[in-house]
Amino acid sequence: MRATILFFYRDRYTDTALGQGKTETGMRIRSWSGLHVLDYLETETGKMPTLLCGPIEIPIT
Known part of the structure; x- marks a missing residue:
């Protein structure tokens, strides 16, 4: 699958x-994207970040 992504904020x-x-x-x-992306995602959500795979959340480690 291909996608086009525009990065707009740091x-x-x-x-x-x-x-x-x-x-x-x-x-x-x-x-x-970034060297400390997990720190960013944990701060934003207040919990360990996950990826949604159908109805199941998979932790990003």
């Missing part, structure tokens, strides 16, 4: 870049 504390875009099928996606 968190100063964790140096995490945030982006959003669409896949080639038109599905909307969000993306995070």
Whole structure:
């Protein structure tokens, strides 16, 4: 699957870049990138970050 993502924000504390875009099928996606991305995601949600795989949440470690 291919996607186009535009990164539009960088968190100063964790140096995490945030982006959003669409896949080639038109599905909307969000993306995070950076050396301290897990710190950013844990701070934003207050819990261990997860990826949604169908109805199941898979922890990112």
